[in-house]
Amino acid sequence: MPVSLHHLVIDAHDLPALARFWAEVLHWRVLSEREREIVIGPEETAPVGICFMPVTEPKAVKNRLHLDLTCGAEDREAEIERILALGARRADVGQSGAESWTVLADPEGNEFCVVRPKRTLIG
Template sequence: MAYTFQVTIDSTDPHTLADWWAEALGWEVEPSDEQFIRGLIEAGHASEDDTKTHRGTLVWKAGAAIRHPEGLERAPRVLFQFVPEPKTVKNRAHFDVRTGSDDPKALVERLIANGAKHLHEGHQGPSVWTTLADPEGNELCVSH
């Protein structure tokens, strides 16, 4: 049997990082269901301490997710989950963002303007890429 999966990224500010990655990839942040959240609080299954307001919307503090605009059939969901400690060492896994026919340099410039940090340029044979860090320091590569 084949299994499905989601990719989970630890974050000190998951909603802001989900916004950043959704914009970077052209994906969508999953909407929050405020009525559902309030219903769980009223029923005693959650508390106000489990929530916060992000961009005017009540959300779970624990995390935020993004998905490809064509749905989970196209690409796995990415969940950004809250952890109290910041990133301190190099990631053991990272995203390789492939631009297809779009100019990778234009994407790199846009991501840097939106808070990414340039780490280095790489190449191996005909392959070239730029390694960046997102606003929380998670590495990513951009290539064709």
């Protein structure tokens, strides 16, 4: 059997706060909570979730891997505002301003993008 993706793992300085931020952003829920890890996902049987693991040091450099989030085109600006209200901030990683995505950072500084919706290909 080939390998498959199980979890994305995010290091967190404030484990419960960061896990709950991402659960709110994604409309997911906390699936398990232990002293040294919190897992969130859309449901218990989901093939992939996000696992938060504690670290003592704060984030220092730009992510080598980031999440791209999408929503309906008509909802994009409202979703960005909702995510900002949850504790995200706008981030500058060298974008020109002409991009089709918006770069944000979570409360611990992990960058992620809200991108335009995928186009549906016909035929």
